[in-house]
Amino acid sequence: MSKALTIKKTSSEAVALPDVVPLSAPLLTAVTEALGLSRDIVADDEQIEHAWTQLPRLLRRIPPQLRDERIARMCIAVASGLFDAAINYVWNASVVELRDKVRRFGIAVVPQVLDDKDFDEDSLLDLKDAELLDLCRKLNLIGDDDFFFLDQCRATRNSFSVAHPAAGTVDEDEFLTFLSRCQKHALTSERNPRGVDTKGFLVALKGSGFKKEQREEWQRRIRETYDAQRELLFVMLHGLYCDPNAEETARQNALQICQALSDEFSPKVNAALVDRHQEYKAKGDDARLKASMQFFEKIGKLGLLGDADVHSVFTAASRKLLSVHNAWDNFHNEPPFADRLEQLARKNRVPASAQPTFVEAVVTCGTGNAYGVSRAAEPDYHRMVKAFSPAEIAIMLALPKGTTAVAGRIKTTKACEKRFRALVGLLDPKSVPTSAKAALQKWKP
Template structure:
């Protein structure tokens, strides 16, 4: 159960009645116009808005820099307050990168990345790295980068181009809080080298597999996508041992709910590259990868045709071979699994329906009892088009199913049982008369 985070809004003290007049006295004593500093009204409005913004900052992050920001606001020094809150945001983003893992960042950047490199990053480079690591999203990068420009030109960090008023400061503060400080969670990066070594190593045990799946779930989408694509590549490599392939499937099975549209699209792109480059072994393995994960519906119809056609052909060959009653169940089960993932393509629909019908009505010796439940399930799931194809095939002596039924006897009684599995409401009108005739 997730802990409920209660945000507490701090109660700031009221500005002393002597404080604002003191600012006026100070400017007079220095002989400068009062307008050179923030007006009393601007200070009061900025001070009034502070608690709402500070409420969004986790208490653990309300440290020295936030306190200094508040003091600066109370004196109308918005340029100094901007610098303090910006520095707090930068320090927090650096902390998130440390949590992510400096060695993992080095792997992603493909060059050394240690503490000194993190500290040497300019603010613009820091924001770019946070975007790449998905620590901030594109909206966050856009607004924080704008704030970086405001901070460089209008804060006390550098000679300023002008002054900011209370509303401009409040906007700056809101962006630093919303896109950098409000989120105290930090995704943890996955050590790419260790992960790939584990996948390519001995067969996972349950605990080991769960740990790696959890690590991938806890990291950000971009790295998860990259690692899933790498695992797909491992599976499709002809030189990959079977244990590594099984490890790859275990990982991806555990991440199925986390595979967003971008990840699925990238998998399809990888698969299409194998086709485009003529990598037949990798392409065949990739088809198997999609099938094993129940993702056949992502493939185009021509590739679904190949998979269905092969499964139907193998079942038909086994049905007509020796010991078919014992050999059929495994092939029937595989065809059922395929049909549950995706509807049979139009190009193989007739072959698919007739094969199931023939196997279920059996041969002269009966049918495979062990495979019957698989056939029955497929027939129950028949679409109206498949139902029409089944009935039309049964009434034509020019195809295997019609020929068998012409012999009568057990063929017809088994087929009548088969028709009993079909909901009458699903029978198309075009074959309803034939359906009623065969049922009776």
């Protein structure tokens, strides 16, 4: 007696099939002769042998958990020379896996993507194969190339398998191609994105402030969803933060999510956020535009905006720092404003148009006044001076010749002159432009 057909699933996912051709050949001949039919109504022995020897290589590529009874029946069909039946079994296995992909994505989330409130498990089972492929593409469960090849397989199955009266026959090579495409584009173990329940997410955002574990869970879900939904979610979070009528708790929850994931924003996400920002500007929606500027600043993406927007942020922050510096109790009040400007400069390029205002603010506060300098803010001033670009260094070294407040202090107060020289000592000589070399020599400590 022959051995039973087995598909061995080991840790290496190896597949071992018995040599059935010597057994199937006489069996097929005997059956067809008994019915008075020609042997060529099924594949000949050479075709069966060729397909059978190629099966293990293709089966190894199918994850063990997907090698179910349909795949076993496919093997039996191949051993019998019934490639049209084998095609049907492979296709059925592919359809089952595609449905499972939709289930793993989240049937409850699908209506939010399709805008179809009635979609449920029964709707999934009622989908025609072509509709299922289209749904999987919309959910990003398969790509455009997957859709193209699987749609070809669907047409082949409909015309050349036992599922319908066949328009023709398929040979062993056509079957192997069919199996290879189904394996590669449907029967895979690649990551299956899960959809984010947008309604549930909004409810959570508008609830209490996120705890660490809660925030991390939503971040994980966003990371695991598909690209198109991720883009929509970030635009939604940006819009929520910019909404003047939104509760501050919801705004901060939205901001924290975006801050944690901003380094993972795709080019499409960045472009979508900038587009929304420009819409606020075009509509003259000053409240949302101001909030949008803050949003880009806080997530470290200010550089995505045009120079005019970045200029505005830097000059406003620089002037605010100078204003606080020149006010009462400045040594106590300066640190948070100095810290904000330092973070801005560290994360973004200072536009050339904003450099004079920026440099003047940093050097003025870093030089201090007759009473001293804000010790708590001084490290921020030092970091900014050390990071000055050649153009900013030239502006700094020209300040003593001007008519600004810091120029007057350097000229009239020895302590201020000494602190200015100390700031000059922080500059990298290699970054000093040739035109400022003489001034560097004059003011070096």
